[in-house]
Amino acid sequence: MSDWQPSASLDILRLRARLLAQTRAFFHARDVWEVETPLLSQAATPDPHIGSFTVSSSTRYLHSSPEFPMKRLLAAGSGSIYQICKVFREAEAGRRHNPEFTLLEWYRIGFDLRALMGEVDVLVRELLGDEEDSECLALKDTQYFSYAQAMQRFAGLEPLNADITVLQNCAQHHGLDVPALGDERDAWLDLLMSHVVEPALPRDCPVFIYDYPASQAALAQIRGQVAERFELYLNGMELANGFHELANATEQRQRFEAENQRRLQMGQPVMPLDTHFLTALEQGLPDCSGVALGFDR
Helix, strand or coil, X not given: CCCXXXXXXXXXXXXXXXXXXXXXXXXXXXXXXXXXXCCEECCCCCCCCCECCEECCCCEEECCCCHHHHHHHHHCCCCCEEEEEEEECECCCCCCCCCEEEEEEEEEECCCHHHHHHHHHHHHHHHHCCCCCCCCCCCCCCEEEEHHHHHHHHHXXXXXXXXXXXXXXXXXXXXXXXXXXXXXXXXXXXHHHHHHHHHHCCCCCCEEEEEEEHHHCCCECEECCEEEEEEEEECCEEEEEXXXXXXXXXXXXXXXXXXXXXXXXXXXXXXXXXXXXXXXXXXXXXXXXXXXXXXXX
């Protein structure tokens, strides 16, 4: 293939166009309207695990997700909305990742986590069951595991109360070359999830894992020891990440500031917070759940 030719075949590009049309029809039928928010922002996510591209000619950042401006629309009374857009994440490149990719993100007013998981399941099955696609998948019934159930079943570990020594011993038991992760408990949990649990998940059906540890809440509400958050896996690959959305502006600011402190400890630059988003939360975010699904990477 010559260097000037696109890396995707024309058949793949036609399939992609058809799937985009199906996705828009899916939300139109449910009265969820499409929005478009800016790619450039004066603020960026402080999440130390997500790198933001800086536009050097000005103090602007390419967004890693449209979440903050979409929630501003929700606070302004938009109702349920979705967006299909390019997002940018620095230092994410590999067989399954690209620093620029297409994300489908949507928010449903009045949906709890179970209702949103159900809608994600319906959408994924419709797209993967495309009758015009000769390689469409015949998926078995969807499986659901709480985070604790998945860890117990596939790693033999009770994760919510285990200390770091228990997590280290579990990693060694499963033959992992244990890295120097220090005393960050979530880093050990992530190691076990990615290297023990994910490879063991069923491959012939969608798998939802929900109720993550409260320490991994991100922008989700917390209920007791768990965060009201889910992830969708297919063929062992994470496709989507969803939350029962946090609506408390004070708590959200505290989480952002804690993440910036972690960035400092990890030698990363502190990110400016999205004050417009925090002000929107102060005005009131309707009870809703939202999800980001990687349309292509």
